[in-house]
Amino acid sequence: MDTKLDIRLSQKLIMTPQLQQAIKLLQLSKLELQQIINQALLENPILEETISETADTDEDDSFKSSQVSESESVSGQENGESVKPLDGLELKWGDYLDEDRLDNRELGYFKDIDEETPTFDQTLSKPSTLYEHLIWQLNLSPSDSLIREIGETIIGNIDENGYLQASVEEIVLMSKATEEKILEVLNLIQSFDPPGVAARDLKECLLLQIRQIGFTGTIIETIISEYLDDFEKKRFPVIARKLGISLEDLxxxxRIIEKLEPKPGRSFYSFDNVYIVPDVFVIKHEGEYIVLLNEEGVPRLRINPIYKKMLRGNSGLGNEERGYLEDKFRSAIWMIRSIEQRNRTIYKVAQSIVKSQIDFFEKGVNNLKPLTLRDVADDILMHESTVSRVTNNKYICTPQGIFELKYFFSSGLSRVDGESCSSRSVRDMISKLILDENPRKPFSDQQIMEFLKENQIEIARRTVAKYRKELKIPSASRRRKLVI
Structure with missing residues (x-):
């Protein structure tokens, strides 16, 4: 066995912790960024949130000169480019000693009263749940303790749609009661509001509703009991023939069956409002669209001047203390720089999108042009992966509404006149076409294809079918309705 020394020259892309942090911040949503910044403020004594907006001219110039040059980008960092030292990077600040009195008392934010007023949350009413509604009816019904105990078990196994998820046998094991008693209590609960509650399947749910409104023994009950599968597939002539009735009677x-509720618990759904805070605003000013970053709610960071002074001067710090502060100082600088880089990249991407989609902002979704990540990356001289990260979980507020940045990226379809059309606008055209169709004679995929071709859009029938399925629109045969 020989021992050899092998020397090789190679290049490797090394992801430093600082670079990983920059990339991570780039793809965070606005809310996630706020959480990261607040966590950094707690862990790093060097970092401080800017309170005062006043700043000397020299300090403002110092900040501007310390900003990252436009030629630097995360995409450049991903390619292994060197990072310039960040000495002197500071956000603008006023006199530190003046800030300890800025508690906003002179602005009237604090009331000079002892009485505690209720919060907004305390004034809101809470809607009752399906479970609470059923328990309330159970307690009002004439019943003994055993019926209430079985009833609570049954109600506890009803899902949010109003269906009973446990079998009678399982409830027998849970309540230690007889099957006859379980069925007795189940029949009681099935008479509660909302109609159809505690059903075990769709057929039973619809039958419970029909019987409560007085259609027992009618054709309607027969259709639900025996021909529900044909009804779901809209085989109406087949049903009429089997029942021996006319299409008018059917x-x-x-019309009565279609008014029934397949999900009795729907009215008790709890919908939490989802609030979207846009990262970017697009406004029209003097005939031009302007891109503005939304910095509302995001803390503005700066270097704590006291620690900065301690590091610059001869403050008598030991080697361990100085090393700790220097490490935190570098971490703070990287955090500030990464946020600045994130803002700059979002701004560039948004500006490129606005430049490419002027017709959309002026006229709407039908004028959305094909746009790819590569197109934007080439326009702003960044890597495609950087653009992809920026568009993740970012929203833009436009005159046409609030959209995710990814909304503007779609493939294109050729037009007869040589122009291209966004696939998203084609989907919108298909959706509107089907919405306005005659329900008795819905458009087939072939007819939709021919309509689009009449509007100079080259598209195949299978592509129409693909877009229709993506829009969750059923086929023409499933959309057909019997209208008399």
Whole structure:
């Protein structure tokens, strides 16, 4: 066995912790960024949130000169480019000693009263749940303790849609009662509001509703009991033939069945409002669209001047203390720089999108042009992966509404006139076309294709079918309705 020394020259892309942090911040949503910044403020004594907006001219110039040059970008960092030292990078600040009195008392934010006023949350009413609504009815019904105990078990196994998820046998094991007693209590609960609650399947749910409104023994009950599968597939002539009735009589029954509620618990759904805070605003000013970053709610950071002074001067710090502060100082600088880089990249991407989609902002979704990540990356001289990270979980507020940045990226379809059309605008055209169709004679995929070709859009029938399925629109045969 020989021992050899092998020397090789190679290049490797090394992801430093600082670079990883910059990339991570780039793809965070606004809310996630706020959380990261607040965590950094807690862990790093060097970092401080800017309170005062006043700043000397020299300090403002110092900040501007310390900003990252436009030629630097995260994409450049990803390619292994060197990072310039960040000495002197500071956000603008006023006199530190003046800030300890800025508690906003002179602005009237604090009331000079002892009485504690209720919060907004305390004034809100809480809607009752399906479970609470059923328990309330159970307690009002004439019943003994055993019926209430079984009833609570049954109600506890009803899902949010109003369906019973446990079998009678399982409830017998849970309550230690007889099957006859379980069925007795189940029948009681099935008479509660909302109609159809505690059903075990769709057929039973619809039958419970029909019987409560007095249609027992009618054609409507027969259709639900025996021909529900044909009804779901809209095989109305087949149903009429089997029942020996006319289509006019069947149409009347169908209108009643279509008004039934397949999910009795729907009215008790709890919908939490989802609030979207845009990262970018696009406004029209003097005929031009301007891109503005939304910095509302994001803390503005600066270097704590006291620690900065301690590091610059001869403050008698030991080697361990100085090393700790220097490490935190570098971490703070990287945090500030990464946020600045993130803002700059978002601004560039948004500006490129606005420049490419002027017709969309002026006229709407039908004028959305094909746009890819590569197109924007080439325009702003950044890597495609950087653009992809920026568009993740970012929203833009425009005159046409609030959209995710990814909304503007879609492939294109050729037009007869040589121009291209966004696939998203084609989907919108298909959706509107189907919305306005005659329900008795819905458009087939072939007819939709021919309509689009008449509007100079080259598209195949299978592509129409693909877009229709993506829009969750059923086929023409499933959309057809019996209208008399």
């Amino acid at each position: 149409a009347h029954a169908i």
